[in-house]
Amino acid sequence: MKILIMTAVEAEKDAVCRGLRGDSRFEVLTAGVGPVAAAVSTATALTTAPQGVRYDLVVSAGIAGGFADQAAIGTIVVASDVVAADLGAETPDGFAGVDKLGFGSNRIPVERLLSSKLADALNLAGITVRFGPVLTLSTVTGTAASAVELAERVPGAAAEAMEGFGVAAAAQSRGIPFMEIRAISNAVGPRDRSAWRIGDALDALEAACTHLPEVLS
Numbered sequence: 001m002k003i004l005i006m007t008a009v010e011a012e013k014d015a016v017c018r019g020l021r022g023d024s025r026f027e028v029l030t031a032g033v034g035p036v037a038a039a040v041s042t043a044t045a046l047t048t049a050p051q052g053v054r055y056d057l058v059v060s061a062g063i064a065g066g067f068a069d070q071a072a073i074g075t076i077v078v079a080s081d082v083v084a085a086d087l088g089a090e091t092p093d094g095f096a097g098v099d100k101l102g103f104g105s106n107r108i109p110v111e112r113l114l115s116s117k118l119a120d121a122l123n124l125a126g127i128t129v130r131f132g133p134v135l136t137l138s139t140v141t142g143t144a145a146s147a148v149e150l151a152e153r154v155p156g157a158a159a160e161a162m163e164g165f166g167v168a169a170a171a172q173s174r175g176i177p178f179m180e181i182r183a184i185s186n187a188v189g190p191r192d193r194s195a196w197r198i199g200d201a202l203d204a205l206e207a208a209c210t211h212l213p214e215v216l217s
């Protein structure tokens with residue numbers, strides 16, 4: 001099995017690689033921040049894979065914001081769904097997603113069996129993990145009102161990040177299964193960059209990735 005892991009930035013890639021301890025089945029690349037960079041970088045990586053390399057699974061991994069009462073700082077979220085939460089239109093009645101507008105879907109399914117297997121393995125190892133929807137947004141949520149609106153619109157929303165849907169779209173276009181793993185660095189809500197615990201989240205990401213080889217064997 002050959003697995004492509006896409007992170008947004010170098011620090012996330014380093015944490016993932018530390019966790020994987022040189023397992024040669026994994027290729028870890030940085031995609032850049034946001035869904036567009038993520039989709040372009042993933043599609044490029046899939047198209048330009050060395051001859052004979054065929055990826056069986058694509059994973060979006062990194063840090064994320066956690067929704068209140070769903071995912072605390074330093075814990076892990078394994079995506080049960082990826083949701084493009086700002087892809088659509090504002091209307092007088094609120095946000096209408098592209099699915100409501102008739103232009104496709106705001107959701108891409110994950111590889112459910114492996115995702116739940118990973119969540120179970122992390123739980124068994126004593127790592128606090130939530131299996132729930134992960135939102136992809138181009139703009140980091142910065143107010144309590146927006147956080148509440150998103151949580152109401154996507155029941156059970158556990159985390160938000162900026163790349164998952166882009167990575168998933170590229171994988172889906174080639175028929176390759178997809179997973180998303182996020183370590184929580186901050187709470188989704190009022191902007192307070194000084195409260196982000198990026199070091200704790202990267203440590204949690206590394207610890208979670210030590211379990212990927214056994215789960216994906």
Ligand SMILES: O=C(O)c1cccc(C(=O)CC[C@H]2O[C@@H](n3cnc4c(=O)[nH]cnc43)[C@H](O)[C@@H]2O)c1
Pocket residue numbers: 008009032033034062063064065066137139140141160161162163185186187188193
């Ligand atoms: O300072 C800012 O407000 C800011 C604006 C854009 C990006 C950043 C990053 O640090 C990006 C890193 C990476 O982290 C993910 N992330 C982490 N927390 C959140 C969140 O609460 N909402 C959305 N994304 C988040 C994201 O995937 C970025 O790639 C900072």
